[in-house]
Amino acid sequence: MSGHNVWTHKGTFLLAAVGSAVGLGNLWRFPYLTGENGGGAFILIYALTIFAVGIPILIAETMLGRTSRQSPIMGMRHLTKTHKTSRAWESIGWLGAASAFLILSFYSVIAGWALHYTWLMLTGSLVGADAATISAGFDALLASPGLMTLYHTLFIAFSALIVGMGIHKGIESGLRIMMPALFVILIVVLIYGVINGDVRAAASFLFTFNIADLSLEGWLQAMGQSFFTLSLGMGAIMAYGAYMSSEASLTRTAIAVAFVDTAVAMVAGLAIFSLVFGAGLETGQGPGLMFVTLPLAFADMPFGALVGGVFFILVLGAAISSSISLIEPVAAFLVERFDMTRPQAVTIMVVAAWAMGLLTVVSFNIWAEGTLFHALFGRSAFEFIELLTNIFMPLGGLMIALFAGWALTQNEVMKELGTNITWFKTWRFLVRFVGPAAVSFVFLRTIPQVEGYVVPTLGALLIVGIFALSQRLRKSA
Ligand code: PHE
Numbered sequence: 001m002s003g004h005n006v007w008t009h010k011g012t013f014l015l016a017a018v019g020s021a022v023g024l025g026n027l028w029r030f031p032y033l034t035g036e037n038g039g040g041a042f043i044l045i046y047a048l049t050i051f052a053v054g055i056p057i058l059i060a061e062t063m064l065g066r067t068s069r070q071s072p073i074m075g076m077r078h079l080t081k082t083h084k085t086s087r088a089w090e091s092i093g094w095l096g097a098a099s100a101f102l103i104l105s106f107y108s109v110i111a112g113w114a115l116h117y118t119w120l121m122l123t124g125s126l127v128g129a130d131a132a133t134i135s136a137g138f139d140a141l142l143a144s145p146g147l148m149t150l151y152h153t154l155f156i157a158f159s160a161l162i163v164g165m166g167i168h169k170g171i172e173s174g175l176r177i178m179m180p181a182l183f184v185i186l187i188v189v190l191i192y193g194v195i196n197g198d199v200r201a202a203a204s205f206l207f208t209f210n211i212a213d214l215s216l217e218g219w220l221q222a223m224g225q226s227f228f229t230l231s232l233g234m235g236a237i238m239a240y241g242a243y244m245s246s247e248a249s250l251t252r253t254a255i256a257v258a259f260v261d262t263a264v265a266m267v268a269g270l271a272i273f274s275l276v277f278g279a280g281l282e283t284g285q286g287p288g289l290m291f292v293t294l295p296l297a298f299a300d301m302p303f304g305a306l307v308g309g310v311f312f313i314l315v316l317g318a319a320i321s322s323s324i325s326l327i328e329p330v331a332a333f334l335v336e337r338f339d340m341t342r343p344q345a346v347t348i349m350v351v352a353a354w355a356m357g358l359l360t361v362v363s364f365n366i367w368a369e370g371t372l373f374h375a376l377f378g379r380s381a382f383e384f385i386e387l388l389t390n391i392f393m394p395l396g397g398l399m400i401a402l403f404a405g406w407a408l409t410q411n412e413v414m415k416e417l418g419t420n421i422t423w424f425k426t427w428r429f430l431v432r433f434v435g436p437a438a439v440s441f442v443f444l445r446t447i448p449q450v451e452g453y454v455v456p457t458l459g460a461l462l463i464v465g466i467f468a469l470s471q472r473l474r475k476s477a
Pocket residue numbers: 020021022023024025026103228229230231232234236322323325326
């Protein structure tokens with residue numbers, strides 16, 4: 001446990017996990033994916049995955065962090081030893097580090113756009129502007145690798161500064177200031193949206209569904225999004241869990257995190273679509289929803305520049321509280337494994353992710369088409385990196401579920417969870433069967449583009465069954 005300390009308060013983990021969970025995923029990605037995928041059907045899959053799969057895995061991942069009290073990679077290594085199970089499980093830590101690195105690389109670029117729009121809004125540059133002007137403005141930003149790199153650099157450097165200052169002085173203090181402010185702003189924006197927009201249209205768009213509306217890739221996106229929004233399956237929660245007080249309840253905390261995160265996505269969705277429908281605009285704009293459609297809605301509304309500016313500050317704050325949780329797991333590993341100082345470790349992680357981020361920057365301009373990525377995968381580097389994270393995070397979550405449910409010594413797990421036997425059994429059933437089956441189902445259904453439900457369902461059950469059997473045999477051997 002050398003060098004590993006614990007959050008100052010019993011409740012700080014909750015604050016930190018909510019800070020990690022609430023971010024661009026809720027404010028930028030959730031609304032635009034919902035808009036692109038036809039509303040309610042997308043939300044249904046997303047919400048089902050959060051509650052049936054996300055919460056149990058959130059509990060498992062937090063538990064892995066808290067029992068090992070180390071960074072994800074070293075923590076997994078430690079657990080495979082103490083629980084006498086295969087060293088191969090350590091790959092959960094490595095896969096997580098890879099995901100953290102990939103996500104941070106594009107996250108910082110997108111957050112950089114929010115920096116640009118905070119400035120544009122607060123200076124009133126977009127007041128009264130028409131659709132053509134606003135969309136030309138966004139195109140101009142995307143066309144400028146220099147400007148995007150500048151914002152990307154500012155954002156990632158600021159996040160690095162916070163993590164570099166340590167978990168107490170940096171992360172905890174930062175979150176304590178940012179998080180309450182973010183909730184206040186969110187409520188203000190919702191009220192503004194209800195007054196100036198069309199909240200009924202927004203609600204019916206979000207909450208009526210027809211499952212047939214969801215495209216095949218929509219399934220993968222909905223599942224990927226539910227892992228992304230909970231910061232799940234990639235070590236961020238494990239790293240924060242390592243600092244969690246032993247007295248806090250794992251189950252209650254995880255449920256609270258998922259509820260707050262989902263609520264924020266819904267409130268943000270309601271506010272954003274109220275404004276979008278109120279202004280008579282389209283929902284299917286894609287990644288530009290927040291940067292073109294929304295500013296356009298603000299452009300003609302009373303105090304639009306001010307509220308719009310405050311909204312983008314919200315986006316920035318939420319993004320920072322998430323990006324620090326992307327840096328922490330890798331930085332903590334470097335400190336533990338190589339005895340580096342924290343600033344050194346943070347610098348290495350951030351410089352590498354920054355460089356990788358340049359791939360996202362150029363995906364919108366000089367490498368927008370005709371690259372190796374397009375030839376091989378039919379998409380830009382940015383879209384490819386996003387696709388990878390949509391696969392890596394559920395995969396990491398799947399492995400965490402199997403590890404916690406099958407490989408660990410179960411009476412130790414029960415002690416750590418500290419619940420009664422019924423809850424423990426419910427949780428274990430979810431991580432042993434439901435989570436793995438659901439994730440495999442979506443993988444089998446979407447990745448090879450298999451049509452129909454029968455093959456994927458059978459395939460998923462088969463995989464889980466074989467796995468369960470093999471663990472049983474190994475345990476009894
Ligand atoms: N959950 C964050 C969001 O919704 C993104 C994130 C993913 C942060 C993984 C940390 C780890 O914006």
